[in-house]
Amino acid sequence: MTAKDGPTADDLLNAVGPAFGKLRRTSMLDVANPISAKDLNRTLVLNLVLEHSQGNEITVGMIAEMLGVDPSVASRMVSDNIKAGYLIRAASQQDGRRTILELSDAGRDLMARFRKHQRDAYDYITADWSEHDRLELARLLLQYVDSLAVLKDRGPEKNA
Numbered sequence: 001m002t003a004k005d006g007p008t009a010d011d012l013l014n015a016v017g018p019a020f021g022k023l024r025r026t027s028m029l030d031v032a033n034p035i036s037a038k039d040l041n042r043t044l045v046l047n048l049v050l051e052h053s054q055g056n057e058i059t060v061g062m063i064a065e066m067l068g069v070d071p072s073v074a075s076r077m078v079s080d081n082i083k084a085g086y087l088i089r090a091a092s093q094q095d096g097r098r099t100i101l102e103l104s105d106a107g108r109d110l111m112a113r114f115r116k117h118q119r120d121a122y123d124y125i126t127a128d129w130s131e132h133d134r135l136e137l138a139r140l141l142l143q144y145v146d147s148l149a150v151l152k153d154r155g156p157e158k159n160a
Contacts, residue, residue: 035110035117039084043114045077046086049101050111057092057100086110 007015035043048066049058064074078101081087086107092098103111126134 035114039110039114042077042081042084042086043111045074045081046103046107046111047114049087049103049107053102057094057098058102059098059100063101081107 044067045063048063052058052062052066060075060078061071063078064071067074067077069077078087082089084106085104087101088104089099090102092100122134122138126137129137
């Protein structure tokens, strides 16, 4: 592909990383029912508790592992969510010595508002796209995320 034909395959693939870096910032778009910057940061932890708590007991250590941060950082993030009223600590039903995390009613409400905000932002950004393109991007993003979930099963790829 020449410069007059548009970006090359390498140009496109090299632009993907920076594009992902911009995606989180689009969550701050001024659409209906905005989420504060502080609550946007809190949703990192709340989303993990929401996604992984189905049949699992979520601990601060698990949050640290999933976020790839030091346990002390995860502990501060969890404490902030507890102080804000979005998370509650509960006794483990499997091991009474452990403390687990659960969403409070306020936490569930914030996550419902956040999910609506994400959808509103997607609709706003893609408003002038064709329905086919909007759905195709959604399908491909979901495929990408599903591929991330199975990476741990594949192991490291060898570059030839």
